[in-house]
Amino acid sequence: MTRGDDSAYGQGLPARVDTSRASLTRVNDAMLGGKDNFQVDRDVKDRLLALDPQFGRASRDRHDFLMRVTRYLAREMGVAQFVDCGATLPEAENVHQVAQRLNRESTMFYVSRDPAVLAHGRALLADNDRTHMVEADFRQPQQVLEHPTVTKYLDFGQPVALLHAGTMHHVRDERDPEGIISAYVSALPSGSYLVFAHLLDPGPDHELAGLMADLVKIYTDTGIGAWFRTRDRIAGMLSGLDLLEPGLVTLADWWPDGPRLRPLGPTQRLAVGAVGRKP
Known part of the structure; x- marks a missing residue:
């Protein structure tokens, strides 16, 4: 899924693309320096960067977290099936490339x-x-799990890596995010893995509480929507799973590729994740 020099947007828009409203995937693309976005998406990017000039590092953390986890699961644990429920526009390196390079x-x-x-x-x-x-x-x-393509090609008798990195914080409480994750995990075979990332509510007295409130307002204003949740709520979504070390941590701290050269930015500190194995 590596993006080429020519954007499909410059050659005719994909069907059903709404250019008048910001899209989460296009905002992320703009934040990472991609070409497949519009002014409305770049406006959201600019608002986010005005709040936290290092917001782009938080966007990169999600991608890098997925790359590290995929390498580990494919190389060390022998997982050969991956389902990414938070698919984004193509980036320089993508999950399937990492997994298929190793297997x-x-x-x-x-x-x-x-x-x-x-x-x-x-x-x-x-x-x-x-x-x-x-x-x-x-x-x-x-x-998702009963989609014809999934039922045709996914072997439910073998372990699956299910990727929900940055999905559930865009699901309001009324949609029961805990129940959604539980349903997925229940359907997976033993030995499968849930790769999970979520935005953290640090608490009303925390120094980042104001930033969180401002981020929520931007996401609400633009129709994207984001629901930050407490550490206990996030951990509850992982109940019944055996968490791999180092447990539930900021994304940048899940087995980084090298030593940290500078402190985490504000939004980076609000993005946490974990990898859990189904017994």
Whole structure:
């Protein structure tokens, strides 16, 4: 899914793309210096950077966390099936590339409802018969797990790595995020892994509480929506799983590739994650 020099947006928009409203995936693309975004997305990016000039490092943390986890699960644990429920626009390196570089037989599923993500993915993965785009709503586990492509190519008798990195903090409480994750985990075979990342509510007296409130306002104003949750709430979504070391930590602290050269930025400190194994 590596992006080429020419954006599909410059050659004709994918069907159903709404250029009048910001898209979470396009804002992320703009934050990472991509080309597949519009002014409305860049406006959101600018508001986020005005709050925290280091916000881009937080966006990069999610990507780097996924790359490190994928390397570990594919190389050390022998996992050969990956389902990414938070598929984004293509980046310089993507989960399927990491997994298939370590095991050419790895099977990858990217789940999204974003028309741009789907259009790019289908075009760029046309020649990769072990990587599949699945158009489904990640908030509905049954819709994802019973999708014809998933049932055809996913072996539910073998371990699966389920990636929910940055998905559930965009699900309001009324949609029961805990229940959504529980349904996914219940359907996975023993020995599977949940790769999880979520935005943290540090508490009303914390020095970052004001930043959190300002971020929530931006996400609300733009129609994206974000629900920061306490450490206990996030840990509760991982109940019943055996967490790999170092447990639930900031994304940058989950087995980093090297020593930290500078302190974490404010938003980086609000992004936490963990990897849990289903017994």
